[in-house]
Amino acid sequence: ALHTSREGWAPSAPALADTKLGLALAVAVAVHNIPEGACVAMPVYYATGSKMKGFWWSFVSGVSEPIGGLFGYLVLYGNAMSDVAYGALFGVVGGMMVYISLKELLPTALKYDPHDKYVTNCMFAGMAIMALSMILFQI
Numbered sequence: 238a239l240h241t242s243r244e245g246w247a248p249s250a251p252a253l254a255d256t257k258l259g260l261a262l263a264v265a266v267a268v269h270n271i272p273e274g275a276c277v278a279m280p281v282y283y284a285t286g287s288k289m290k291g292f293w294w295s296f297v298s299g300v301s302e303p304i305g306g307l308f309g310y311l312v313l314y315g316n317a318m319s320d321v322a323y324g325a326l327f328g329v330v331g332g333m334m335v336y337i338s339l340k341e342l343l344p345t346a347l348k349y350d351p352h353d354k355y356v357t358n359c360m361f362a363g364m365a366i367m368a369l370s371m372i373l374f375q376i
Contacts, residue, residue, distance in 0.1 A: 252310070261374045265367060266302070274299060 252259025274295045282291035318326075346356045 257374060261371060263306075264370060264374075268366070268370070270299060270302070 252263070277298045278291035278295040281294045282288055285291070343356065343360070346359075347353060350356045
């Protein structure tokens, strides 16, 4: 829930600065939530044997995101933030995402794919999907 509440907060600042940027980031986060929901539900299901518990914990994880987004919007709305403050905020959020990807996600993925048959290709496929989504938002 802590992870997803910050994901809800992340599009709030860009949305206040630029609606298209906020929307693009919200869509990117939403696309990422599809496998994330499965990653929350599957271990709970296999640990308990209950599909309902898997669904419930996935739901709790997912619902914290719009709550975080609303909280972020309420905190930031009406505050006349400077361009420097927006730049710093975007830099910090982007830095957190890159750090988590490089320090946690890729090493863990490579642990389960030690011969790198899939990880690198899937990483580039994910980058291509995100690039395509950014191009489509400009059309």
